[in-house]
Amino acid sequence: MSVYGLAVFAVVYGLAVFSPGPGVAAVVARSLVRGTQGAPAFIAGFLVGDLVWFTVAATGLAALAQSAHTVFAVVKYAGAAYLLWLAYRMWTSEPRPVEALAVDQSQAPSRLFLGSLALTLGNPKPMVFFLALLPTVVKLETLTVAGFVEIALVISLVLPLVLGVYAYAAARARRLLRSPRAIRLVNRGSATAMAGAAVAIARTS
Numbered sequence: 592m593s594v595y596g597l598a599v600f601a602v603v604y605g606l607a608v609f610s611p612g613p614g615v616a617a618v619v620a621r622s623l624v625r626g627t628q629g630a631p632a633f634i635a636g637f638l639v640g641d642l643v644w645f646t647v648a649a650t651g652l653a654a655l656a657q658s659a660h661t662v663f664a665v666v667k668y669a670g671a672a673y674l675l676w677l678a679y680r681m682w683t684s685e686p687r688p689v690e691a692l693a694v695d696q697s698q699a700p701s702r703l704f705l706g707s708l709a710l711t712l713g714n715p716k717p718m719v720f721f722l723a724l725l726p727t728v729v730k731l732e733t734l735t736v737a738g739f740v741e742i743a744l745v746i747s748l749v750l751p752l753v754l755g756v757y758a759y760a761a762a763r764a765r766r767l768l769r770s771p772r773a774i775r776l777v778n779r780g781s782a783t784a785m786a787g788a789a790v791a792i793a794r795t796s
Contacts, residue, residue, distance in 0.1 A: 592738040595702035596729070601745050604720070604730050608753045612716045617707070618754050620678075622785045630758045632700035633707050638750050640711025642743060644721040649731055649739055671713070673706040681781035697764060 592600075609615075614637055622630060711717055725731070727740065 592729075593735075597741055597745055599750065600742060601749055603724075604746065605749045605753060607716075607724075608750050609721045613714055614711065614716065615754070615757060616782065616784050616787070617710060618757050619761045620782070622758040623765050623780075624782075626762040626765055627758055629700060629703045630755070630762075632703040634751055634754045634758065635707075636704040636707025637754060638747060640701050640708050641702075641721070641746055645746060646718050648704055648721040648725050649742075650715050651736055653733075655687075668713070671710075671790070673709055678782040679788040683755070717729050744789075746773050 618630075618633065618637075621633065729738075734742075
């Protein structure tokens with residue numbers, strides 16, 4: 592692909608990732624409660640999910656993906672259930688500053704990765720972008736292997752950067768909180784946002 596074409600895709604994709612949605616809500620809510628602990632694994636799940644959707648669109652499997660309603664529904668509800676579980680953990684967590692948080696084994700990198708991966712695969716936002724909007728930006732019918740790799744690299748740079756900024760900003764905001772009452776309010780507000788994201792995922796058709 593040309594540099595111009597990649598730049599256009601990077602801008603459009605960056606705006607899509609930056610726009611509020613269940614994924615962004617999950618990253619922000621979790622970072623407000625846990626800081627940046629586990630953020631790389633959590634963001635990696637979103638990245639792999641987007642790369643899967645891009646591969647599906649680029650290899651001409653869009654019709655198959657849209658027709659696999661049962662598989663999509665299972666993954667969607669698995670992602671929603673994971674968000675609800677995170678919301679419960681946030682609501683019931685002790686109001687401790689980020690610096691005082693011990694490593695939580697239930698927040699193991701593998702679980703975080705699989706949870707955010709399921710969320711992305713069941714989230715209609717990336718599906719709509721890659722299966723509906725991507726063809727208006729990239730001519731998939733003439734996409735070469737080199738072009739596929741180039742776009743995949745752009746995705747691998749843009750998504751972690753955008754979600755990483757969200758996670759860092761939320762973690763910094765968390766560090767400004769010192770009183771247990773303020774931390775508890777943030778925990779429960781984040782839990783509510785996470786639960787809301789889960790409901791949004793589950794209600795989409």
